[in-house]
Amino acid sequence: MGNPVVLAEQGLPDVLLGAIRSGCRLGLPSVLARLRAERKVPSARECSRHYGSVVDKDLLDGPASAFGLATYSGETLLDVWYPDPTLGSTPIDIPGLDAGAVHDELRGVTVRGIRTEISDLSLPPVDGADAYLRLHLLSHRLVTPRSINMDGIFGKLELVAWTNLGPIPVERVSEVRLRTRARGNQLTIFGLDRFPRMVDYVAPGDVRIADADRVRLGAHLAPGTVVMHEGFVNFNSGTLGTSMVEGRISAGVIVGAGSDIGGGASIMGTLSGGGKEMISVGSECLIGANAGIGVSLGDHCVVEAGLYVTAGSKVLLPDGEVVKASALSGAHDLLFRRNSVTGGIEAVKRTGSWGGLNAALH
Numbered sequence: 001m002g003n004p005v006v007l008a009e010q011g012l013p014d015v016l017l018g019a020i021r022s023g024c025r026l027g028l029p030s031v032l033a034r035l036r037a038e039r040k041v042p043s044a045r046e047c048s049r050h051y052g053s054v055v056d057k058d059l060l061d062g063p064a065s066a067f068g069l070a071t072y073s074g075e076t077l078l079d080v081w082y083p084d085p086t087l088g089s090t091p092i093d094i095p096g097l098d099a100g101a102v103h104d105e106l107r108g109v110t111v112r113g114i115r116t117e118i119s120d121l122s123l124p125p126v127d128g129a130d131a132y133l134r135l136h137l138l139s140h141r142l143v144t145p146r147s148i149n150m151d152g153i154f155g156k157l158e159l160v161a162w163t164n165l166g167p168i169p170v171e172r173v174s175e176v177r178l179r180t181r182a183r184g185n186q187l188t189i190f191g192l193d194r195f196p197r198m199v200d201y202v203a204p205g206d207v208r209i210a211d212a213d214r215v216r217l218g219a220h221l222a223p224g225t226v227v228m229h230e231g232f233v234n235f236n237s238g239t240l241g242t243s244m245v246e247g248r249i250s251a252g253v254i255v256g257a258g259s260d261i262g263g264g265a266s267i268m269g270t271l272s273g274g275g276k277e278m279i280s281v282g283s284e285c286l287i288g289a290n291a292g293i294g295v296s297l298g299d300h301c302v303v304e305a306g307l308y309v310t311a312g313s314k315v316l317l318p319d320g321e322v323v324k325a326s327a328l329s330g331a332h333d334l335l336f337r338r339n340s341v342t343g344g345i346e347a348v349k350r351t352g353s354w355g356g357l358n359a360a361l362h
């Protein structure tokens with residue numbers, strides 16, 4: 001019997017071939033899921049053997065561990081900082097960590113040293129300390145987005161007031177503000193959220209983040225990534241190589257190397273609003289300013305500025321066929337544009353280059 005991938009490719013149109021190849025490498029678009037269910041295209045495992053898997057792999061099932069400093073209000077865990085997590089069951093020693101274990105009268109919290117071990121990252125988080133370790137693994141780039149189990153993480157994280165003094169329970173903000181003012185100081189609140197800002201816990205030296213509020217802990221920013229003020233990167237999402245992020249990367253979204261998410265652009269997520277497919281953007285793609293996608297892109301794709309391509313958008317192909325955009329999910333070398341004469345969305349094969357990233361910016 002021949003190679004299942006090659007066999008499955010015989011007789012398929014170009015556009016589906018692109019989808020299969022990038023689906024193999026970047027996650028499974030819905031059309032492929034259906035074709036795979038009907039056994040018309042090879043399984044993810046067969047694909048990854050053939051093309052080499054980047055991120056579409058089984059969840060990591062190994063351990064992780066770390067020493068950290070945990071902030072408690074009573075017995076409620078507000079946060080944990082793990083300076084040096086590892087993908088092993090023996091945590092890395094952090095000299096001097098104990099010095100951070102203090103009782104803070106001003107905030108009314110106690111910071112304690114803790115040791116956390118996760119035996120199997122393919123199982124869901126069991127508590128807050130476990131959840132914080134997973135977020136740190138992502139932001140330390142020890143694991144890629146979607147490679148570990150993050151199911152139910154919201155339920156494991158407290159709603160916290162993130163302040164210039166550190167985390168405090170939301171219901172005690174007034175009390176702490178009063179005590180702070182009594183000392184002649186100001187309490188500044190960065191947000192009321194379950195996730196803190198990444199840079200307050202993990203600050204990689206090889207990326208640029210113009211506005212710290214825009215990147216949540218759990219974001220994965222590859223070296224050379226630039227997140228400008230309008231950019232946003234959620235937890236369990238991010239970039240796999242040098243890239244320019246001036247738009248929003250939702251939870252679960254992965255952006256390939258050399259890609260540019262233009263100003264105000266939006267990549268649909270799955271946390272709310274009904275979306276189910278986790279979106280991937282291939283390498284060297286350009287999503288134009290104020291554009292958006294609800295389908296995955298393969299490599300070298302461009303979405304015209306201002307065009308939102310949702311999964312159900314009807315798209316005109318060069319041969320006159322009209323397909324839903326989801327059928328093109330993951331295909332390479334496509335330019336999506338809204339024909340400015342007819343108003344319809346078109347996908348045309350790209351030939352030229354959009355110029356690539358501006359090397360001076362990274």
Ligand SMILES: CC(C)(COP(=O)(O)OP(=O)(O)OC[C@H]1O[C@@H](n2cnc3c(N)ncnc32)[C@H](O)[C@@H]1OP(=O)(O)O)[C@@H](O)C(=O)NCCC(=O)NCCS
Nearest residue numbers: 246261262263287288289302303304305337338339340341
């Ligand atoms: C879609 C886009 C990539 C096309 O750019 P391009 O490949 O350089 O193409 P051009 O503008 O040179 O146009 C090529 C041809 O297609 C036509 N064309 C371009 N956009 C079209 C549209 N929406 N509808 C109909 N025709 C269109 C042009 O008129 C031109 O026709 P011609 O060959 O008869 O002269 C570009 O308009 C775009 O949106 N870029 C995004 C830039 C961006 O937002 N960057 C991020 C900044 S933060």
